[in-house]
Amino acid sequence: MSSHQDERLAAVGGPIWTPVFKVLAIVAISGVIVSLWRFWVGIGPASALTDAYPWGSWKILNVIVLTALGSGGYALALLVYVLNKGMYHPLVRTAILTSAVGYTTGVIALVVDIGRPWNMVNMARPWEWNLHSVLLEIAVCVSAYMIFLWLEMGEPIIEGWAQAKDTRLRAVARKIGPYVHKYFPWVIATAVLLPTLHQSSLGSLFLLAGPRLHPLWQTPFIPLLFLLSCYAMGYAAVVIATYLSAYVWDTDPHHRMVAKLSKVMAWVLVVFLVIRWADVLNRLSVAEIFGSGTYTWLFLIETMFLAVPGLALLSMKVRGDPGSSFRMAMIIVVGGGLYRLNAALIGFMPGDGFSYFPSVLELTITFGFVAMGIMGYLYFVKRFPILGERLPAGRTAEPGANV
Amino acid sequence: MDRRSVLKSMVMAGAAAMGAPNPLAGSTKQGQGGHGDHDFSVEGLGMLYDATLCIGCKVCMVACRESNGLELPPDTDLWYDPPDLSSEAITIIKLYEGEEGGDFSFVKRQCMHCVDPACVAACPFTAMYKAEDGVVSWDPERCVGCRYCEIGCPFNVPKFEWESRNPRIVKCQLCSHRLAEGGIPACVEECPRDAILFGTREELLEEARRRIATEPDRYHPRIYGEHEAGGTQVLYISRAGIDPGDLGLPALDDTPLPENVRNVQGILYKGMIAPLALYAALGFTIAKNRKAAREDAEEAGTVGYTPYDDDGSPPRENDR
Numbered sequence: 001m002s003s004h005q006d007e008r009l010a011a012v013g014g015p016i017w018t019p020v021f022k023v024l025a026i027v028a029i030s031g032v033i034v035s036l037w038r039f040w041v042g043i044g045p046a047s048a049l050t051d052a053y054p055w056g057s058w059k060i061l062n063v064i065v066l067t068a069l070g071s072g073g074y075a076l077a078l079l080v081y082v083l084n085k086g087m088y089h090p091l092v093r094t095a096i097l098t099s100a101v102g103y104t105t106g107v108i109a110l111v112v113d114i115g116r117p118w119n120m121v122n123m124a125r126p127w128e129w130n131l132h133s134v135l136l137e138i139a140v141c142v143s144a145y146m147i148f149l150w151l152e153m154g155e156p157i158i159e160g161w162a163q164a165k166d167t168r169l170r171a172v173a174r175k176i177g178p179y180v181h182k183y184f185p186w187v188i189a190t191a192v193l194l195p196t197l198h199q200s201s202l203g204s205l206f207l208l209a210g211p212r213l214h215p216l217w218q219t220p221f222i223p224l225l226f227l228l229s230c231y232a233m234g235y236a237a238v239v240i241a242t243y244l245s246a247y248v249w250d251t252d253p254h255h256r257m258v259a260k261l262s263k264v265m266a267w268v269l270v271v272f273l274v275i276r277w278a279d280v281l282n283r284l285s286v287a288e289i290f291g292s293g294t295y296t297w298l299f300l301i302e303t304m305f306l307a308v309p310g311l312a313l314l315s316m317k318v319r320g321d322p323g324s325s326f327r328m329a330m331i332i333v334v335g336g337g338l339y340r341l342n343a344a345l346i347g348f349m350p351g352d353g354f355s356y357f358p359s360v361l362e363l364t365i366t367f368g369f370v371a372m373g374i375m376g377y378l379y380f381v382k383r384f385p386i387l388g389e390r391l392p393a394g395r396t397a398e399p400g401a402n403v
Numbered sequence: 404m405d406r407r408s409v410l411k412s413m414v415m416a417g418a419a420a421m422g423a424p425n426p427l428a429g430s431t432k433q434g435q436g437g438h439g440d441h442d443f444s445v446e447g448l449g450m451l452y453d454a455t456l457c458i459g460c461k462v463c464m465v466a467c468r469e470s471n472g473l474e475l476p477p478d479t480d481l482w483y484d485p486p487d488l489s490s491e492a493i494t495i496i497k498l499y500e501g502e503e504g505g506d507f508s509f510v511k512r513q514c515m516h517c518v519d520p521a522c523v524a525a526c527p528f529t530a531m532y533k534a535e536d537g538v539v540s541w542d543p544e545r546c547v548g549c550r551y552c553e554i555g556c557p558f559n560v561p562k563f564e565w566e567s568r569n570p571r572i573v574k575c576q577l578c579s580h581r582l583a584e585g586g587i588p589a590c591v592e593e594c595p596r597d598a599i600l601f602g603t604r605e606e607l608l609e610e611a612r613r614r615i616a617t618e619p620d621r622y623h624p625r626i627y628g629e630h631e632a633g634g635t636q637v638l639y640i641s642r643a644g645i646d647p648g649d650l651g652l653p654a655l656d657d658t659p660l661p662e663n664v665r666n667v668q669g670i671l672y673k674g675m676i677a678p679l680a681l682y683a684a685l686g687f688t689i690a691k692n693r694k695a696a697r698e699d700a701e702e703a704g705t706v707g708y709t710p711y712d713d714d715g716s717p718p719r720e721n722d723r
Contacts, residue, residue, distance in 0.1 A: 044565025051489065051562045054550035082685060084692040115548020115563060115570040122528040122545055129528065132661070134668060135551045136527035185693060189685035197678060204668050208521055208555040210660045211653075220667050350559060351653075 009093065009385040012249045021378055024371040031368010034361050035112045043115060046361045053348070053356035057366045060345045062109035064202055065337045066370070067142070068226075070102020071234030072241075073149060074195035078231075079264065081188050088257055093386045094245070095238045100149045101373040101380075102237075107146060109369045134204045141198035148191040199230040206343060214347035216292060216299045221279045222343065228272040232306070233336040235265045236329040241377070243326045245387050252388025255322055262319035265332065269310030273303065298342050305335025447518070447537010448577060449636025450591060451607040452511050453614070454650065455621060456598035459496050459509040463590035463599065467494045467513075470578055470589035488512055490562040490573040494590055499650045508641055510650035511590075511599065514539060514560045514575035515628060515635035517659070518604070521555035524661035531561070531572070537604070537636055538577045546572055557632055557653050557660060604636045611640050619643075627652055633659030 038046035049056045072095035079085045080092055111117045122128045123143065129136050161173035203226030206213050219225070239258050246253035280289055280299075290296050309328035312318045319325045345356075358366070381387050467473070473491055475483055485492040494513035501507060516539050522531045523539060530546035533539055541561075548570055552561045564570035578588035586592070591601040600607060608629060615622040620643060627647035628635035632655045639647040648654060671677055 040568060042564070042566045042568050042570060049565065051553060051565075052559065054553040054563060081689045081692060084695075086692075086696060113549075115550070116543075116546055117548070119528070119530075119545060119547045122547065128545055130524075130526055132524055132665070132668075133527040133551075134664060135525065135549060137672075139527055185690035186686050188689050189682055192685050192689075193678065193682045196681065200671075201668070204664065205551070205554075207663045207667055208525055208551075208660055210521075210557060210658075210663055211655065212557060220663075223667060223671070348554075 009090065009387065010389045011385050012251065012382045012387060012390070014382055016379060016382060021375060024375045027371035028368050028375060031365045031371065034364045034368070038112060038365070046365070048356055048359040048362060050354065050356065052350040052354035055345065056356060057358040057362050058109045058113035060341060061366050062369055063106045064344050065340050066102050067106045067202070068199070068230045068233040068336060068340060069237040069333065070099045070106065071195060071199060071230040072238040073099030073152070074192060074199070075231045075234035076238060077152070077188055077192050082192060088261065090254055090388055091238055091242060091257055091261070094241050095234070096149060096152055097377060097380050097386050098237050098241050101376040103142065103146050103149060104376070105369040105373040107142060109365070112365060134201050134208070138198045138201050138205070141194045141201070145191065145194040145198065148187065148194060151187050152191050195230070196227065200224065200227040202226050203343065209348060212349050213343070214292070214295050214349060215284055215288065216280060216295055217343040217347040219279050219283065221275060225272065225276060226340070228268055228275070229336045229339055232265055232268045232272065232332050235261055235268070236332040236336070239325060239329040240333070243322060245381060249387070250390050253322065254388060258322070258325060259319045262313045262325045262328065266310050266313035266319070269306050269332070270314070273307055273310060276303070295347065298338070298346060302335060302338045302342060305331055305338060309335070446604040447516060447533070447636045448582070448602070449516050449537070449604045449607055449638065450577070450588065451600040451602070451611055451638045451640070453598050453600070454508045454510060454639065454641040454647065456596045457496070457509040457511065458596055459498060460595065461496050462593050462595060463511065464492065464494055464496060466589040466593035468492070470581065488560060488562060490564045490571070493562070493573055493575045497651055499645070501645065506644065508645050508650060510639070510652070512651070513637065515558050515637045516577060517632060518634040518636065519659035519661055521557065521660035522552035522561055524664060525551040525555035527551070534579065536582065538579050540576045540579060541572050541574065543571060555660060557655055604634070607638050611638055614640065623647060630657045631655045633657065633662070
């Protein structure tokens with residue numbers, strides 16, 4: 001939208017190898033070691049996956065749930081660039097960074113998950129694509145989006161170069177700057193279009209399961225519900241990242257922006273819940289909704305985890321209080337994650353007598369990649385201007401009332 | 404051709420193509436790539452399993468394993484009795500026991516070779532495809548091992564080699580290697596009771612209807628696979644009193660599973676019109692917003708900075 005020079009963004013600085021970072025590194029390295037071992041022995045010994053439950057924590061948690069949390073860059077770009085709510089601009093870099101680490105680790109987990117990754121070269125052979133496959137669309141869109149997430153950083157990078165000491169970088173910036181500037185709207189448009197397509201398609205994946213997905217989740221509206229859930233979870237992830245960063249490094253918590261974002265989040269959740277319940281009530285009888293045992297409970301818990309923050313954040317008092325809005329964002333992550341987990345895994349019914357719970361080794365890989373993502377976040381905020389400037393010593397952040 | 408397959412040829416009167424290679428070659432427009440353009444009304448090759456004739460001897464399982472080069476699991480003793488389909492057993496005989504004593508039937512399981520298969524719709528790189536003769540086949544050069552075919556298949560048929568570092572998706576391919584040489588599927592050829600017939604779906608349906616009509620006391624009137632999930636090329640008939648749908652086969656309505664996807668994604672992505680329109684709208688909106696913001700900034704004399712706020716007021720101090 002405009003340059004960042006007056007937004008007072010700055011690298012946090014400080015040492016990279018803190019104790020927390022070392023612990024994360026141990027978790028990440030464990031994940032990498034188990035991943036390498038999995039390529040040697042096959043997927044079976046490294047996981048609890050079976051032919052009945054062929055998709056487990058790597059696809060469902062690392063990809064389907066974590067890319068929703070990584071949708072902050074998309075959801076915020078939609079607000080800032082499309083709906084012209086430029087006030088959120090200072091949060092955009094935090095959002096894009098969480099997206100970049102979320103998607104990157106998700107894609108790496110996907111490579112560990114698939115059995116014959118060397119055949120991914122078929123991505124470069126469009127004549128072998130099945131254009132009717134939902135998964136193809138996701139594979140293509142997610143890969144392309146990863147590239148565009150980094151291209152989105154192009155404008156700030158060029159602006160940075162334009163002021164660099166190195167004359168060559170300045171020359172490059174002068175040369176390509178105007179083009180980048182001219183075509184940047186289309187870069188952003190692509191970076192908004194791609195997640196719109198693949199985040200909804202992550203839900204459409206399960207249309208094919210037909211009666212094998214419990215009717216509480218199997219609905220023609222599943223792409224819309226997945227899309228809405230990625231907005232709520234993406235915003236929540238931005239709120240959490242912003243507040244945790246402010247807590248740890250005393251950076252600008254952007255209270256007023258977070259409070260306004262919480263209001264957007266609340267309305268997204270309200271729309272989600274209205275569509276969710278209208279659809280369920282329209283398709284199913286009361287007996288089917290409330291008499292499905294564990295599935296009913298999961299549906300109600302999921303509803304509660306989204307309704308509580310959705311309604312609470314409508315109140316100015318709640319979203320004006322940083323502590324409350326942080327807690328509500330955490331609840332949204334749990335509720336949205338549970339919705340996706342239910343629709344993709346728990347509600348999947350391959351037949352009587354089958355069950356799945358991830359093995360320790362499987363989770364080692366899952367958490368290894370999560371740790372890797374957090375390490376990436378920590379590294380980038382310390383070395384690059386992502387977050388707001390550190391507040392002057394002695395000045396505490398004011399709660400963002402009056403919203 | 405040995406005695407048994409001659410016998411079968413007689414049983415399958417009218418299936419003149421029986422011994423000839425690729426009986427349906429040229430009769431369909433189904434190709435390996437771009438299977439999305441398949442004409443799903445075309446009848447493919449399949450099998451008819453008559454549960455009233457099966458005695459559960461499992462010769463079909465042995466013949467299948469030998470013909471397809473499937474190895475026994477290393478810890479197998481004399482007796483090999485897999486409880487379910489797996490990458491080592493792509494056809495199995497199961498025993499169905501009714502609630503009251505004496506009411507039992509065998510049932511043979513293998514790929515159903517659906518008319519409109521969910522696994523084929525699922526596969527991102529057309530590794531799972533419908534061959535020209537309608538056989539649902541798997542191509543190792545294209546498969547990335549994503550296992551979406553396993554999520555899609557309502558019959559739990561495609562199996563993954565979990566213990567392998569070069570895993571394959573394994574399932575019945577109707578002994579296409581034998582068909583190519585003019586043969587018939589090994590299980591059909593070796594069945595001592597002629598409980599399995601091979602032919603086109605049309606012929607098999609006709610034979611099933613004929614059997615039910617001539618011996619209504621012997622057969623249950625239902626043909627499983629005639630309508631289920633849009634129809635399958637493998638069909639089941641069973642004896643009176645036992646619905647073939649009760650033999651452990653899933654209860655499915657008549658809609659092909661890919662239809663659920665086409666009904667939603669097909670509309671959203673029809674001709675890529677909606678995505679392209681969205682893309683154009685996004686691009687022009689963003690360009691317009693940026694231009695307006697720049698002009699505002701220039702007017703305010705703060706080039707490179709715009710006081711973005713809902714009410715146009717400059718950011719308040721506590722934003723910082």
